[in-house]
Amino acid sequence: MTDGANAAAGGEVVLRMEGINKAFPGVQALSNMTLDLRHGEVHAVCGENGAGKSTLMKLITGVYQPDSGTMTLNGERLVVRNPNDAYAKGIAIIFQETSLFPELTILENIFMGHELTRPLPGLGRFARRLDYGSMRTKAGEIFGRLGMALDLEARVTDLSVAVKQMVEIAKALSFDSRILILDEPTAALTSKEVDTLFDTIRRLKAHGVSMLYISHRLDEIFQIADRVTVIRDGEFVSTEQVGRVTRDRLVSWMVGRTLHNLYPKEDVPIGEVVLEARGIRQKGVLDGVDLTLRRGEILGLSGLAGAGRTELALVLCGLSRPDAGEIRVDGQRHAIHSYREAMERGIVYVSEDRQKYGLVVPMTVAENVTLPLLRRISSAFGLVDVGREQEITRSYVESLSIKTPGGDFVVSNLSGGNQQKVSVAKALATEPRILILDEPTRGVDVGAKSEIHRIISDLARQGKAIIMISSDLPEVLGMSDRVLVMKNGRKQGELERGALTQESILHMAL
């Protein structure tokens, strides 16, 4: 099951974290975290969404400071004040593309902020000029170490994601980084590009660079990593050599928590098929997905970030167009060209990013809830019937228990949970039959969370059909009648309520 190419990289510990704690208002992101990185090893870090991986990386790269605990670098106490400080100490993190300058050349990108200079003839100490020659030589040498030859004068914006990533790696190496953190590096790469990346990683190992490799993709971890650490709910679970651990073991470490059975889901009679999708394809994102949805059903849509769940939802509600595939609503084939058309067919979508897409934040609760209904509550001259506006708002505030002093309260002042309820009210105001909820309880406190679950359950009882996209496994398990697991843009599997366990879902998702 493992590939013999990862002989345990020996060597001293270059980076050690002990007893690290980090808390944010309302949540303990990391508690008593330990991690050690050895010289020349590829150390994978694994855990579900929200387990604390990115907080951990931000501590190492100086974006945050730990509340307590120690970090040591090569045996000496390490304090990283800010991202620049991290670079200066030889620690670099590879983002996907956000820290490159699109209009500038590869050479300029690599050396920005730390260009090589030489003195101006004659003026000596007073003025220096950029030394393109030595920069080109150094860049050439770095790319040589990575085993690639690139046109240094090419503009970054013309490059593919994979090559951009190489430029990021070269940039890190130009700081003589000895510790490299790769955060989900293969998320946007084709399998061929992944092979190239792995080659590069092996070369870096040979040059004594130590790497932290954050990934969900267990297959890759078995291919490229020496050791793997699993984090769960901000706590350290285990570190083990890759050769000594199985996939199943890793999954159970990632998941091993007790389930609360507190989800207010009632059993509801499930009716006829209201929505059917066959062969939905979208270049680079969806690879032939089929889906069926019935009245009264709550269909959980599970999978890792990037698996294509939101993209599928956008296709189903007309916000994006597929390259191929058909959608049937109530048995009738419909091409849905716009969200407006979707609403007319009774399909609504509640976005995962309520601040950006779900709500008009500076507007009031009433304005938000009735926004999709403006035409219905206005007179022929376009004047809004304020009475109707208030009436509709009041009824939703009541039925959804939205805690707000009144309908004229500005949405930005509400708590996350109540904002989410307004988002849902907005969707319900159009009296839909099919609701697609994307991460409905993300960023919502425990109390509001269970209220939202009650609302969803109620909606199912009323005969609405619901697709619930969620990364919260207990939520998916507690609320769904059926779960569709997606991976890499494809439907990986389907599970009925009786067969639902966290392990079975994760197995398909990873």
Place this chain on the structure above:
Amino acid sequence: MGRKRIVTRESMLGTIVAAFMLFLALSTNFGTVSGLYSMMLDVSPTIVGAIALSLLIFTGNIDISAGTILGFVGFTAAALAKAGYPAVVFMSAGLLVGVLLAGLNGWIIVAFRVPSIVVTLATNMVHIGFYVTFLPNAGWVLNLSRSFTWLGQGRFFGVVPYIFVIALLVAAVTIWIARYTQFGKTLYAVGGNRQAAIYAGIDPDRTVLKVYLLEGLLLGVAGILKATTANRLMPSVFQGREMIFIAAAVVGGVNIMGGSGKLLGAVFGALLVYMLSITMIYMGFQDYFQFALQGVLILVAVFITVTDFTALRRRFAGALARGGP
């Protein structure tokens, strides 16, 4: 790899400019000494101004008050010259005024985090009001003597104006700065990806402040170059000049969104805009129609710079294949 690109945007621009010049030389009196002299005289302040604005635009900012700043520069230099001060004094004073006014713009933009277009639009209006209300004679200065005009009206070998040579020198120095100093790179960085610039250790606020000061200095130069060409100073001559500078920059390939473009392009852009305007004069177009045409030119230039042609081609190809959008 590492082939040098021969066909760059700038070389194409240079070719267009040369071709245009040839055309004009053959068909109008542009080819005569007096035609060339006119061009060199008129285009010099525009070259410097276009460079000044380009440096700002690289960082993602703009200065709509550049024209009125020129007015203040010109007035300061002229008034001091009239009062009998020597060239060193009135020129330094002019440069200082440029630096101060532009620096003020930069400071407000950085300190209050207000978009540059809003700030400079406001200061532009303030400048206009102040100019007419507070300056003696509403900013007009008449009867300037040789002590002032020697710079603008002097020529090398009887043909090449001093100010043209100065403009080219300024261009050479600033092009060198943009390409060979760290400061130059930070301009592109701040305009290209502000967050990434911060991660690279660059302080965007300091960079923006510095570039406005530099713009002010260059506007001081441009103002003096322009003012010394005549023996009277009229405020109207400067108002609206920033539009020509911006047009020149944009036509020269400077991306209005920031982050890319070459100063050499701005120089060619200045030439091109000038030649377009005299062509229109020769064809008998009305003044305001020229304005319209310059506007169209800017739109076309921006479209070419900003559009991602590969993506556009793909979309059209896709639409055609599917039998319609």
